[in-house]
Amino acid sequence: MVRLGEPRRIDRALTLATGGAGNRDMNRRTMSERIGLLAFWKNYDRKMYLRAAQLADELGYDSFWLPEAWGYEIFGLLAEMAVHTKRIKLGTGIINVFSRTPGLIAMSAATVDEISEGRLILGIGTSGKRVIEGFHGRPFEKPLTRVRDVIRVTRTLLSGGKLSDAGADFETRPFKLEMGSLRADIPIYVAALRQKAIEQIGECADGWLPTFWPYERLADGRAWIAAGAARAGRDPSAIVTAPFTTALPLGGGAGVQMAKQIVSFYIGGMGEYYIELLTRFGFEEECKKIAALYQDKATRAQAADAVPDSMIEALTITGDPAECMAEIRRRRSFGMDVPILNLPTNMPWEMVESFIRSMAPQ
Numbered sequence: 001m002v003r004l005g006e007p008r009r010i011d012r013a014l015t016l017a018t019g020g021a022g023n024r025d026m027n028r029r030t031m032s033e034r035i036g037l038l039a040f041w042k043n044y045d046r047k048m049y050l051r052a053a054q055l056a057d058e059l060g061y062d063s064f065w066l067p068e069a070w071g072y073e074i075f076g077l078l079a080e081m082a083v084h085t086k087r088i089k090l091g092t093g094i095i096n097v098f099s100r101t102p103g104l105i106a107m108s109a110a111t112v113d114e115i116s117e118g119r120l121i122l123g124i125g126t127s128g129k130r131v132i133e134g135f136h137g138r139p140f141e142k143p144l145t146r147v148r149d150v151i152r153v154t155r156t157l158l159s160g161g162k163l164s165d166a167g168a169d170f171e172t173r174p175f176k177l178e179m180g181s182l183r184a185d186i187p188i189y190v191a192a193l194r195q196k197a198i199e200q201i202g203e204c205a206d207g208w209l210p211t212f213w214p215y216e217r218l219a220d221g222r223a224w225i226a227a228g229a230a231r232a233g234r235d236p237s238a239i240v241t242a243p244f245t246t247a248l249p250l251g252g253g254a255g256v257q258m259a260k261q262i263v264s265f266y267i268g269g270m271g272e273y274y275i276e277l278l279t280r281f282g283f284e285e286e287c288k289k290i291a292a293l294y295q296d297k298a299t300r301a302q303a304a305d306a307v308p309d310s311m312i313e314a315l316t317i318t319g320d321p322a323e324c325m326a327e328i329r330r331r332r333s334f335g336m337d338v339p340i341l342n343l344p345t346n347m348p349w350e351m352v353e354s355f356i357r358s359m360a361p362q
Contacts, residue, residue: 033361035328036063036340038093038244041071046080048349052356053081057088059360063121065093065340070135075108082116089119093244093340094191094209096127097146099136102153103163103175110158110181118183123209124150125191128271144197145169151188151204159184189242193277195224202228207240209340212266212274214281214314218243218335242338247317247324249358255318257304263315264303268294283311321358 037056039049053064064081068074078090090112095105105124113120126132126143133140149168156166158181162174189207192198201208202225210221218241229236246262248255266274267290275287286308294303312318317327328339344355 034062034338035359035361036065036089036091036242036338037061037356038065038067038340038342040343040345041067041069043346044072046072046077048352049077049343050081050084051349052343052352053085053088053090055353055356056360057085059356061088061356061361062338063089063091063340065091065121065123067093068095069131075112078112078120079115082112082119085116085119087119089121090116091121091189091340092123094123094125094189096132096136097124097143097150098127098132098138098140102150102166102168103157105150106154106157107177109154109186110177110179113186114182121187121189121207122154123189123191123207125209126197128273130271142169144200147190147197148200148204151190154186154188155184157181158186187240189240191244193273198224199228199231201225202230202234202236202239203232205239207242209242209244211244212246212263212315213243213277215243215331215334215336216314217281222335240337241335242340243336245317245328245336245339245341246315247328247339247341247359249319249321249324249355251320256309256312259312259316259318260304260307263307263311264290264294267291267307268300268303278311281314286311324359325362 037052039052049066056064064085066072066074066077074092074095078092081090097105100108105122109120109122124147126140126147129140132138149166149170152166153163153168157163157177160176160181162176163172164174166172187206189209190197190201190205191209191211192201193210193213198208198221208221208225210218213221222236222241225239226236229239246259248258250258267278267287275291278284278287286306290303290306293299293306317324317331319327328336331339341359344351
């Protein structure tokens with residue numbers, strides 16, 4: 001396995017401030033300063049994140065994204081944000097493709113896109129078996145087919161076509177949306193970590209939403225996107241890479257320690273996807289150790305300390321705000337088109353506001 005580089009060193013003392021691919025062609029350089037923000041679904045404060053979206057709109061952020069798990073339903077939240085913001089794009093980051101029918105996803109997307117006057121980005125993904133079957137009571141079957149069906153149905157209905165012409169892998173009738181869709185081409189981004197799923201993005205989607213993908217290896221995913229795009233006769237350079245990115249602009253070692261806690265949670269508590277991904281990129285032994293510690297309640301507190309600095313450097317961004325912004329600019333050359341930064345969680349408004357202001361596009 002290829003081992004990623006050693007972590008970059010931050011030499012000077014820092015104070016608390018909360019909060020490859022080579023040259024790309026010209027149409028990708030237009031994204032050179034685009035940054036998005038992502039709220040967290042658990043303990044979601046609706047009024048605070050609405051305020052955050054308004055501030056992000058004022059400061060020139062590209063997009064504001066909301067996740068969905070087993071808390072708030074997010075099309076309603078995005079509709080509320082749409083009527084209180086003016087310019088910023090609004091993304092589902094992400095909705096799963098099983099709990100709603102493809103037709104309902106198309107209806108919801110068209111509705112919020114109209115309310116926002118054409119600012120919606122539809123972010124979709126498969127989620128996992130435990131959530132889909134254990135919470136939603138739906139069978140977790142043929143996930144790649146389901147993603148493709150959602151994309152095909154959404155595109156067909158938004159363009160005024162008949163559902164029966166979408167080419168979906170289920171029985172349909174010639175229904176059409178009885179509303180005028182504002183846009184037939186609402187951007188559809190897909191969260192994916194495995195090769196076949198990422199190649200499918202190249203075939204039929206507009207963007208890729210990787211999570212905890214080592215930035216130095218984004219070119220691997222871009223190559224899979226290019227392979228899928230070639231099969232479909234599409235231009236891979238038009239497909240956006242928008243990684244969900246953990247940036248911790250905290251002074252001293254606070255950011256690194258917090259990053260280790262976050263990474264240990266994803267490896268030990270979020271299923272096999274991230275272990276499989278990081279094993280592929282050279283962290284097999286580290287993942288085994290972290291997962292074993294995290295999954296035993298008696299040793300869970302030790303899991304964060306088992307996360308090596310090289311993993312933190314590969315998966316997160318730490319330092320003071322100026323260093324974090326400089327690192328974001330550096331990583332764009334590896335294929336990070338529009339980084340989507342995770343907002344602080346379980347923090348008061350003052351801390352969230354400080355983060356948004358300190359990491360604003362320049």
